[in-house]
Amino acid sequence: MSKMKVHNLLTPEMVILELGSVSRDDLIKEMVGYLKKKNKINKEKELTEKLLQREDLGSTAIGDGVAIPHCKMKGITSPIVMLSVSRNGVDFQSLDGEPSHLFFLVVSSPENPSVNLQILAAIAQLVRKAERVKERIMEADNAQKVLEVIRDEEEYLDE
Numbered sequence: 165m166s167k168m169k170v171h172n173l174l175t176p177e178m179v180i181l182e183l184g185s186v187s188r189d190d191l192i193k194e195m196v197g198y199l200k201k202k203n204k205i206n207k208e209k210e211l212t213e214k215l216l217q218r219e220d221l222g223s224t225a226i227g228d229g230v231a232i233p234h235c236k237m238k239g240i241t242s243p244i245v246m247l248s249v250s251r252n253g254v255d256f257q258s259l260d261g262e263p264s265h266l267f268f269l270v271v272s273s274p275e276n277p278s279v280n281l282q283i284l285a286a287i288a289q290l291v292r293k294a295e296r297v298k299e300r301i302m303e304a305d306n307a308q309k310v311l312e313v314i315r316d317e318e319e320y321l322d323e
Contacts, residue, residue: 167322168286170268171315173245176307177202180248183267191254192216192233195246195269204244211237211271225258229298230291232284234270236277243272243283247310249302266291266298290314293321 180198185191192215200208214235218224225231246269253263268287272280290297294317304310 168282169315169318170245170286170290171311171318173243173283173286174247174311174314176311178204178244178246179307179310180246181304181307181310183248183250183254185250186252186254188219188254188256189216191248191250191256191267192219195233195248195267198248199244199246199269199271205237205240205271207237207239211235215269219256223257223259225256225264226288226291227258227260227262228291229253229262229265230268231256231258231264231266232268232270232287234272234280234284236272236274236280238274240271240273243270243279245270245283247301249310251302266301290318290321294318 185194193212196208196212199205205211215233218235224233248267250265253265256264270283297317300313301310304313
């Protein structure tokens with residue numbers, strides 16, 4: 165099976181270039197609200213609660229300004245992956261104490277746990293190995309550019 169690629173999981177409409185929220189909970193609500201507006205989900209409250217519960221177990225901030233809020237939810241047929249950028253940064257209780265700027269939100273089906281793990285692993289690998297990916301995403305001025313940056317970085321990692 166070919167390796168999962170982050171740029172294949174995202175579409176331009178699933179990239180938000182400027183989040184307004186300044187707190188962890190508001191940020192999660194803002195992302196979930198966006199998914200609802202785009203008709204990607206219908207159980208807004210349930211999803212928000214699940215994501216916050218997951219954060220309460222342990223922060224999904226993996227350091228270097230990146231967090232991967234995620235959960236599983238019944239009724240999700242194909243995984244939802246979304247990338248949001250906060251230029252000011254949000255305190256996501258990261259281990260390195262630094263604010264998080266990039267948020268990869270992942271919602272997947274409980275029936276398919278391996279897919280969930282593959283997505284999380286692909287994101288973690290991208291942000292850990294591609295040193296400039298974060299800066300380049302923050303510099304991008306539209307969603308299409310963000311996807312191009314991610315594709316470039318992933319292709320470079322595969323060389």
